[in-house]
Amino acid sequence: MIEAVWIAFAFVLGLIMRQVGLPPLIGYLAAGFALAGFGDMFGVQPQDSSVLAHIAHLGVLLLLFTVGLKLKLKNLIRPEVIGGSLLHFGLSVGLYFPGLLFFLDIGTREALLLAIALSFSSTVLAAKVLESKRELRAFHGRVAIGVLIMQDLIALVVISIASGKSPSAWALLVFVVPLLRPLLYKLLDMSGHEELLVLLGLFLALVIGGLGFESVGLSSELGALAFGAMLAGHKRAGELSQSLWSLKEVFLVGFFLQIGIGGLPDMDALLFAVVMGVLLPIKAILFFFLFLLFKLRARSAFLSSMSLANYSEFGLIVASVVLPEWLIPLAVTVSVSFLVSAPLNRIAHPLYERLSKRLIPMERDIRHPDEQPVTLSDAEILILGLGRTGRAAYDRLHEKGYRVVAMDSDPAAIEASIKAGRRARFADAEDQVLWQSLEMPEVHSVIMAMNDAEAKTIAVRKLRERGFDGLIVAHAMFDDIAERIMEAGADKTYLTMSEAGAGLAEQVDRELIRRGEMRASAAPPSPNPPA
Known part of the structure; x- marks a missing residue:
């Protein structure tokens, strides 16, 4: 019954959003908040959200695994990726922290952690948008995904430090994981093209990558991404990604539902989300100029920045661990950023064409090696x-x-x-x-x-x-x-x-003509040929 209500709300509101020209995922977010407000009428209780949270987590793991399948690690070790992500993180925290400390009645540690949570961009939204436009492997897509992975790693470090937890000694075993690549390739070759292929993907993403990394004190998200990346060089990586597509999409609906179902926001949370939404262009502008600094052309810098112009679900993960009182305000803020970012990303290319005459003069004279x-x-x-x-x-x-x-x-x-x-x-x-x-x-x-x-x-x-x-x-x-x-x-x-x-x-x-000619030539001659 509960699952039926989730599906019904998600489908109806997703369909409405699609009909008005917005991405269905905005409807899924709206469905989550609708369930938070009216779920009692349909028998949905707050404790049911724990099941949905588990489904959402599986969706995130599968998404990161499929992102990993399309990545090459050498594309991450780039100045624009490492330098852009670290500089943006430092500058964003430096801009948000004093404002939060001054305008909100919170302590220094709380303001710092909140600024850190707001500095990240959404891996789920960006990867989903880029994948839907087939731009994950385009230059600007690779830059955006590389920055997001760097941000996710920073978030994991922040969570470990702020929560006081540290990886176990067994975490050192992750350095042995790359040695498993030949075995993984062999398993992929042996899995065929049907249900065993799907099960292999689930096994690597959820069990070995997700649960395995989590059991040694590391992030399950990092594990899923790592095992996907190890298979990226295999000729059947694309087939494996395609086989997991439907499962991933369904589980990700749970992720967007789960963001809103945690509870309805009060006026303070709504005001905070609106203010952060107004400040969202600062994030994109900062990324744009940093990418120009690293020799990207205006077009690549613009498209990458648009993909990163949102707030992150990893901010919610940080909040759930070290800032639980800010979970609902941040959930609304992430939702507002999705409402802004998703439609803009759909028109990113035409939008750049309109702005190109103003943006191109900002480029550096030196060209990036990938854009000669x-x-x-x-x-x-x-x-x-x-x-x-x-x-x-x-x-x-x-x-x-x-x-x-x-x-x-x-x-x-x-x-x-x-x-x-x-x-x-x-x-x-x-x-x-x-x-x-x-x-x-x-x-x-x-x-x-x-x-x-x-x-x-x-x-x-x-x-x-x-x-x-x-x-x-x-x-x-x-x-x-x-x-x-x-x-x-x-x-x-x-x-x-x-x-x-x-x-x-x-x-x-x-x-058919060839076979007819063969039969004709092979037939024995007639005993009584016509005169």
């Missing part, structure tokens, strides 16, 4: 996207003698293609600065093979705006997306599933 301008030299055909479609198109055109080059925003895809002998370059097709500086003197055809429809639309429009009059071809899953790409200036758009069906039919037709 690209020259395509003698290439005749440009392929954007190095997924299965892009790789297949590259290989077929290369076989036919064309000079082909491909671009992608995923360093792993670039590295794999270079090893396979393809000409591949790092670039983000949605970056308008790329299209302004890209040198492509002999390119006469462009193939849009990216997954994201918005990326294809923007890239087509930017190509036409720069004066490219060659052939532009794209693929799309749905008619409305194909229409949008054509309106942006593409010459031809192929519906992927329709073309696949037509291709299968063509293969069947050829095979």
Whole structure:
């Protein structure tokens, strides 16, 4: 009965938010507060939230595990990630602390811990938004996730120090964990493609990573992330992530419900949340200028900052351990930040296009190594996207003698293609600065093979705006997306599933003709041939 009420509230309010153009997760947050206020009418008691808290925790562990599956540790050891996160943490605490101490009637220790809790950004929201836009592996996505992981590590240190707890001596065993990678690879190879694969993901994320790290005094979240990251280099990491997708999404609904179900806020909590919401742009602006300091372009700095413009569920974890009296005010503050951040992240790319003329002049003259301008030299055909479609198109055109080059925003895809002998370059097709500086003197055809429809639309429009009059071809899953790409200036758009069906039919037709010819040639000659 209780689970039915949770599901009903989450679905109805999530659907309402979707219909008005807001992310469903805002509806889940609203459902949590609705259950806190009216749960008694439906038989939901406060003690029931402990079950929901457990479900929410599983959702966070699964999310961090799948984030880890898409990460490479070398992407975290970057100046913009380490320097940006540490500098932002120090500056944020320095800005929040005196204000909290002056305006609130609290002690120095309480003000300091509250400032620390407010300095973090939401790993759950940012990862979910970036994943939904397929930008986890884009340059700005990797920077944002790297900063969030650094913040999570800082939060774990703060919790350990403030709570007086410390890891046990057994925690040293975590240094042996990387040695288990060959075994993990073997288990992943042996698990097949069905339910055993899902169980392996749950086993590593919740049992070995989550419970294992927790049992030695470390964070279960860190354990789930670590075991996901160890499998990131395996060729089936993407398949494992996809197999856990539905479970992760359902459990994360519990996370958003649990934020609000803890209790209704009073006027002081609402006022605190509103003030912190007004101050939220300070967090984004500070990130933006720090990223510019570390040589990022304005576009990458802006998109990364937008992903980090929110308050963190880790702030709630800090509060639950060392500031329990601030748990509800912080929960409302996190909810308000989600209400602001989630819609803004949905329009981040169009918003940057509007602001780009003001933001680009703020860039440093020195370019980040991952964002150098690209020259395509003698290439005749440009392929954007190095997924299965892009790789297949590259290989077929290369076989036919064309000079082909491909671009992608995923360093792993670039590295794999270079090893396979393809000409591949790092670039983000949605970056308008790329299209302004890209040198492509002999390119006469462009193939849009990216997954994201918005990326294809923007890239087509930017190509036409720069004066490219060659052939532009794209693929799309749905008619409305194909229409949008054509309106942006593409010459031809192929519906992927329709073309696949037509291709299968063509293969069947050829095979039937071949077999008919074989039967005809194998048949014995007629004893009475016609005159």
